[in-house]
Amino acid sequence: MKDVEKKPLQESERFASEVPRRDLLGLAAFWSFIGTGVVMVAGALRLPMPSVFPETGSKFRIGKPDRYAVGSSTRISDRNVLVLRDGGGFRALSLVCTHLGCISQREESGAFVCPCHGSRFDATGKVVEGPAPSPLRYLEVSRMPSGDLVVDRDRPVPPDRRLAV
Amino acid sequence: MSALGDIGRNLRLLPSTLRGSIVRHGAVGSDRARSQAVFSNFFLHVHATRVHKHSLRPSTTWGLGVVALILFGILCVTGTLLMVYYKPSVADAYDSVKDLAFVVPTGRMMRNVHRWAAHGMVAVVLLHMARVFYTGSYAGPRAFNWVLGMVLLVLTLGLSFTGYLLPWDQLAYWAITIGANIAQSPREITDALGVTGTFDPGGMTRDLLLGASTVGQEALIRFYVLHVVVLPVALSVICAVHIWRIRKDGGINRPVDIDLELGPDVRGGRAIFPEGSGKTYGLMALVEGRTAAVDRGPEHTVPSWPHLFQAQMLLLVLTTLAMLALGYFFDAPLKEIANPAIPENPAKAPWYFLGLQELVSYSAFAGGIFIPTIVVIGLMLIPYLDRETDGAGRWFAGRRGKRVALSSALFSALFVSGLLWFTVEAGWLRNWVPDIPQLVITVFNPGTVLVVAFAAWSLGTVHRTGSTRMGAIALFTCFLIAFAIMTYFATYLRGPNWGFYWSASDWPELH
Ligand code: HEM
């Protein structure tokens, strides 16, 4: 450190030392530069964050109750749900594996197995094996004034909630 | 009048003035002239004018970095050609890829080459990383270039991952569904803590990636933009810095005592350019490096032109031929069109992600986010945690390192195989305690057990040998072998429903 001080100052160094450190304009310029950068990056990143999802609503119709016999379970293929009807009414079981979103398939025993990493669920959807962190989800079933049944993909309900008809 | 004459004369001189305006050097008949050409030509000047003989030995680099770069070049060219026909829309993507494979002249070849070069690039980049690691070339001034290399590795994997979706076939759809849900898997933790409603980083990354809640048109466009613009541009820029830094860091790493080892330079004390001096030449321009060879001539160096350039051209030819052969004999797979109701069974990721898929099959968060993150961060930190320079530039830093690498490889092989055998035979926590909370499995599963065992083995090695370099070799080797075994295991021994089968002929009939 001392060695440095002994040397005569260079022209540019002398100039730098004469300028007050807290040069207001300089600081303002510097921070506006930083600020502009932050706003630009934040603005650019805001765009790809969707505020409206392209999917056509979370509810879908599955037809009139009399399409489903008591005691039946029917797979709505393009929606990946299983519509269950028993004496107490209707339930809808989502087949989307709670691990990483593959579609679990029903075996003859009535249990469900997911092809992707081998999660197994019993006939009620409870995990019995594999990496799935939680049971298969039951979805809310409701009825429209027209009498059609409606399932809401975004509304999980407890497994024993049934829609009585 | 005379001005008109000038035009005539200038026209006659055009060939030479045109040449002179493009290239700034004369005929390249001598070493000196060639060096000047390397120095003044934009495309050549990434090279130093002279390279050390040690850097040219095949066993120093195996040319892997250069091959990675060549493969990236091949990918850019074939990829641009594929873009001419490919349509990134859910309705057209699959058909346009089919057209490429069956209708477009040379389309199938270009698609095949693009696919195999992509696989090749991942493999070569991994091997390149291993060679840089085992020759201790991350130490000292090269620390930051190692970090840049890690960024390149992540970008390379990102390119592969985003490219995987584009054909919109069954493989693509389900691999990306799984991938996107891995991005969402921090929910495994936030759900267990019951805070997902207010703090949901998993859901946020998924939304950002897919632009929707499931893989569809939005996701396809996003992946397309990432694959053809964002990631290649990022990779090109960082590659440029990576290669520029190699020179600034003193060229390819070599042992400090290599000049002694090679003995006196055959050229004796002769001048570098014996052919007479046209122009004074700053030594700086000739010898790069922190240890600018003050008071030592550039011993044991040879001109880049022709020695280095010939080696690079050989690699270019060999790599291109290999890709053409692969593309000619093997077709890139294309499954049925994506079907959101029925996953492929088994639904397997590309080979380099299969080790991860095995880990993910224990716990999504631990295997898909936690372990990869600490591995990447751990690798980036290597040069900062191990700053020993003994043996740098030599494979395994000498005898002792070779022994450590070997024993670590053995340890890892036994441990990983044992653990896999155990989980296949005995299952894991959920098989024994059906109602066990998920958080326990997330924290304690075969994946995390591996990480802890490797860390312990490596710390033990540091303690035993008193060398951080040996610890680094132990850790790196453990992970490398685990990666290889897991990849093999998931590729060949996992079948339908991710079950264990000794061979695909044992797979059950699927309905
Ligand atoms: C897109 C991927 C990559 C490309 C194109 C690339 C390219 C290159 C090239 C051409 C070299 C010159 C020496 C050689 O051929 O080995 C090199 C050296 C180096 N690379 Fe890479 N590389 C890539 C990825 C990586 C990765 C993943 C790492 C490590 C994490 C890494 C770390 C280094 C280091 C530290 C050096 C200097 C080695 C020395 O001085 O001996 N690179 N790279």
Ligand code: FES
């Ligand atoms: S997605 Fe079902 S087990 Fe992984």
